[in-house]
Amino acid sequence: VPELPEVETIRRGLEPFVVGRRIERAAIHDARLTRPFDPAEVARQLQGERIAGLERRGKYLAVRFESGRVLLIHLRMTGNFRVSGRDPPDGPHDRAVLRLDNGSDVIYRDVRRFGTWLLVEPDELEPYLAERVGEEPLDDVFRTATLAARLAGRRAPIKAALLDQRTVAGMGNIYADEALWRARIHPLRPAGELERDELRRLHRALRDALRTGIARQGATLSNYVTPDGERGRMQEEFKVYGREGEPCPRCGTPIEKIRGAGRGTHYCPNCQAFPTSVRSEA
DNA sequence: CTTTTTCCCTGGACGC
DNA sequence: TGCGTCCAGGGAAAAA
Numbered sequence: 001v002p003e004l005p006e007v008e009t010i011r012r013g014l015e016p017f018v019v020g021r022r023i024e025r026a027a028i029h030d031a032r033l034t035r036p037f038d039p040a041e042v043a044r045q046l047q048g049e050r051i052a053g054l055e056r057r058g059k060y061l062a063v064r065f066e067s068g069r070v071l072l073i074h075l076r077m078t079g080n081f082r083v084s085g086r087d088p089p090d091g092p093h094d095r096a097v098l099r100l101d102n103g104s105d106v107i108y109r110d111v112r113r114f115g116t117w118l119l120v121e122p123d124e125l126e127p128y129l130a131e132r133v134g135e136e137p138l139d140d141v142f143r144t145a146t147l148a149a150r151l152a153g154r155r156a157p158i159k160a161a162l163l164d165q166r167t168v169a170g171m172g173n174i175y176a177d178e179a180l181w182r183a184r185i186h187p188l189r190p191a192g193e194l195e196r197d198e199l200r201r202l203h204r205a206l207r208d209a210l211r212t213g214i215a216r217q218g219a220t221l222s223n224y225v226t227p228d229g230e231r232g233r234m235q236e237e238f239k240v241y242g243r244e245g246e247p248c249p250r251c252g253t254p255i256e257k258i259r260g261a262g263r264g265t266h267y268c269p270n271c272q273a274f275p276t277s278v279r280s281e282a
Numbered sequence: 283c284t285t286t287t288t289c290c291c292t293g294g295a296c297g298c
Numbered sequence: 299t300g301c302g303t304c305c306a307g308g309g310a311a312a313a314a
Contacts, residue, residue: 001307032291059308076308078292093292112291114308132309156285165309173307222294222306262287263307 002075003059004137004170005213005234006224010081011056013227014106017083018063022050022101030095030110034117042119046071046098058133058169068122073108078223079115082107111223134166137207144203151199154191158202160261161191168206173263174241175213179206180267181240186274187260187267212237240266 002010026046028039049065056062063071073079078093084105096108096117108115120128134150135142150167151158161167162176171179180187182205185198194202218224218232221242225231235242239249244257248268258265 003308074308076291077306110291111293112307114291116309154284160285163308264305 001077001172001174001221002079002218002224003172003175003213004056004210005175005216006218006232007056007059007061007075007170008214009218009226009232010075011054011061014081014083015054017104017227018051018054018100018106020051023047023098024101025099026096027099028096028117030113032113033095033110033115034119037119042117043096045119056170057129057136058165059172060129060133062125070120070122070125072118072120072125072128074116075110076112076114076116078109078111080109080223080225081227082109082225082229083227109223132165133169135169137168137170137210142203142207144200147203147206148196148199151191151194156191157188157260158185158191158194159187159263159265162206163261163263170210171206173265174219174238175206175209177241177266178209178237178239181205181272182209184271186272187258187265189274240268242266 023046026043028034028043031039033039034042049067049069051063052066053064054061055064059074061073063073065071084107091109093109093111094107095110095113098106100106135146147168151161154161159176159180162171162179163173165171177187179202183198183201185194185202213219213234216232216234216237217226217230219234219238220231221235240255243255244266245254247253248255248271251268251270253268253270255266256269
């Protein structure tokens, strides 16, 4: 499941291979990849573009071309990139191939075909992102106050609020669970009712979890590998995700799994206890 | 407006 | 072995 750390790892791995290169030929094999646009037409438009930079916004990869156009890629569940020479092409799940001007291929794979490619004009990028993606949690400007402002007045569970990309760009199910465990906050607490100290802990926790994820090159659960084919090692750091019934690393209480925000949600019922109504209002 | 639910998609795990 | 069923979940869209 590519979340911020996985997407950032992919970006870093791909960057040296593609920046400065020209797309000699593009082939898109999945009719759904560029919906609602015709994949053959998108492929034609990609041909000849020279790549000026590879950026990340939340879970989006943005391939910036010298022309100013941008290819906005979302990997969703199983999208992934490989570079040729390190892995045989024409795998059963190869959905697109970009042939570069140095003869190498950038291969896009996506088992479940949830991923999307959207080619946008220069003036379309920011408006598109603005209504979908909030602040980058690892930027210096993302302070506790930033997080607090995004959560203020919200009655949705904190788990659901964290998964909202406008709250924390790039947050996903795994890192949300890990961050809430680190902050010792119950996933179903109403987001707007978190105390000042809890917000401080959560701010620190989610940044720590995401930074650790990047340092470990992401988490490999099934499909995900870096563009070099390396497995991530973040799964070895999981404290709660996928550990239902196992002892909490902090207190030994068995980890519980519930349904939160429509997603599997793992937490320690002792460390992350729901506060026993401290509220004094009747 | 906010929040919740449904849907898309496939392969792996599991029960019989 | 093989078949049916369930599950994983990011985000768009629909429903509440």
